[in-house]
Amino acid sequence: MKLHFDDITARPSYFTVKENSWHAEGDGCSFSGTANITASKLDGERVSLKGRFDGVLTAPCSRCGKKVSRKAENSFAYLVTTKPETIPELPEIECSDDDVNTLYLDTPVIDIAEIVQEQLYLEVPLQILCDGNCKGICPGCGADLNSETCTCVKDNSNSPFAVLGNLKKKTN
Ligand SMILES: [Zn+2]
């Protein structure tokens, strides 16, 4: 969804973006949900964009790979401008708009999907677990240790340590 500066007025306009599978960064992560966005024009070159995302994040468990779904919600605010980026002078530093991101555009067209996507990336946790006690996958035999028993210890005839075991038996 693209929004042209000419379509935005000083009076806030509201719109909703719904999506069933937004793909976020990371292996197999996806979102489904709704983004509610408010846009208003500050002047010819600046637009204020505020939004909120509500949805569900589905991602594989970091340990066992099982798909995990969890609620994802986030509020965001952007100042979108076509003015070239400038380094603010020291007296201009304000702490009031702490969470406002500034988005610099070459053309006065806002790509809403891109903004929502960027916000979703921030929602992907570094580690997602199906359960805090997830035992994960055995790196040796690939067994899901939550439901299967590891076979590495029992079947170690191909392991280089099996040879050592035989040697030990002979010397005894
Ligand atoms: Zn898991």
Ligand SMILES: [Zn+2]
């Ligand atoms: Zn194993």
